[in-house]
Amino acid sequence: MAAKDMGTKFTCFKCAAKFYDMKKPEPICPKCGADQRESPALRPSDKSERKRAAKAAVVEEPALEEEAAEAEDAAEDEDDAAEEPAAADDEEDF
DSSP states (O other), X not given: OOXXXXXXXXXXXXXXXXXXXXXXXXXXXXXXXXBGGGOGGGSOOHHHHHHHHHHHXXXXXHHHHXXXXXXXXXXXXXXXXXXXXXXXXXXXXX
16 A cells, blocks of 8 residues: 555654554544644744734834823923913013
């Protein structure tokens, strides 16, 4: 029997047994019964998750900087508004 007729070859992630899935829809290890679709190798690694989180943080930082700049501008406008009436009072005294 040729290997192509036996389906896809797997190496079990739990017991390291090598087997073919015999073209069945569920690749289950004949020795330990582990479903190969639950393999940790199929899940994204922690490193890739960290990279995604870091990219998301980089995207959020400019937004925070813009908000901080807007808050500073608003504070400066309030300071300017507070200074203008005081300057007008000084001119009246002369």
